[in-house]
């Protein structure tokens with residue numbers, strides 16, 4: 001097990017959080033899957049938990065759902081402690097709804113019975129009304145009497161989400177809910193489903209490893225790497241103001257440029273930027289690829305490769321012994337051609353001390 005670092009608290013919104021994790025740890029033999037996770041989730045809205053494969057996202061979701069115990073720390077839902085070491089409230093007592101990738105409907109129950117499954121304690125009339133309202137909300141009323149094996153993947157998903165919302169949970173947990181959707185329909189199907197989920201007013205935590213999707217659908221992001229929460233916040237803030245180069249990489253391509261900091265200015269081959277609070281000496285500048293542009297007053301660079309990426313070209317170039325990957329719209333330069341490159345004047349850059 002790794003020594004634990006100092007706990008960092010990530011709070012997206014502090015008042016009335018639906019979910020709060022404090023220094024949560026989950027150890028498996030030989031590895032710590034969740035390593036001191038702390039964050040709070042606001043009531044309402046969609047939050048995406050994003051990170052590369054194996055970083056601990058599903059484990060964290062299982063801890064929140066109550067399918068596994070925590071080894072250290074605490075989980076609170078609507079202010080109630082539901083997990084501390086040695087005590088794990090059962091999933092059905094947490095007020096969370098959970099939908100896994102495979103949707104896992106009960107094969108021997110029709111759609112209505114699947115959706116109403118958790119409502120056995122309700123009077124029959126009230127149960128029928130709740131189920132009917134959910135079938136309407138998720139546009140599956142016409143499938144009320146169908147069996148799970150008769151449904152498409154998208155229909156099964158709607159049934160699974162309606163079922164998870166039947167008991168009006170405080171929090172809906174979705175594990176990679178869109179991974180099974182077909183490419184060109186994916187966006188439309190996803191957006192329609194999310195609109196229906198938003199209309200239900202439940203707070204939603206979605207696990208995904210797709211950064212573009214996460215930024216598109218989330219009100220807030222939780223970025224995770226190697227068992228740790230590395231940053232939380234609004235997608236725009238996480239994208240433009242990453243806390244580290246590793247955090248920046250979780251959301252997309254990053255160009256890392258050598259810099260030398262002197263008196264709060266980081267100087268690079270492509271221009272200088274402000275670098276307050278960074279000590280003098282060698283540093284790295286991290287920018288999004290669109291922050292490097294062709295400019296007549298720029299530094300001469302030699303193009304070594306170009307790749308077509310649909311709406312733009314990815315161009316590799318060398319200047320001052322450094323390699324740059326940039327994005328250019330329109331006709332690309334030829335291999336071997338000289339281009340002049342500079343940092344965009346309004347560049348938003350992360351400057352870190354070399355080695356950080």
Ligand SMILES: Nc1ncnc2c1ncn2[C@@H]1O[C@H](COP(=O)(O)OP(=O)(O)OP(=O)(O)O)[C@@H](O)[C@H]1O
Pocket residue numbers: 028029031033051052053054055056057058059060209
């Ligand atoms: N029950 C378990 N026993 C032992 N190790 C486990 C167990 N479950 C997960 N792990 C390990 O813990 C780490 C985190 O796994 P987890 O499934 O939470 O990651 P993930 O981010 O959800 O990955 P993916 O995106 O690939 O689903 C992985 O290295 C995994 O092999």
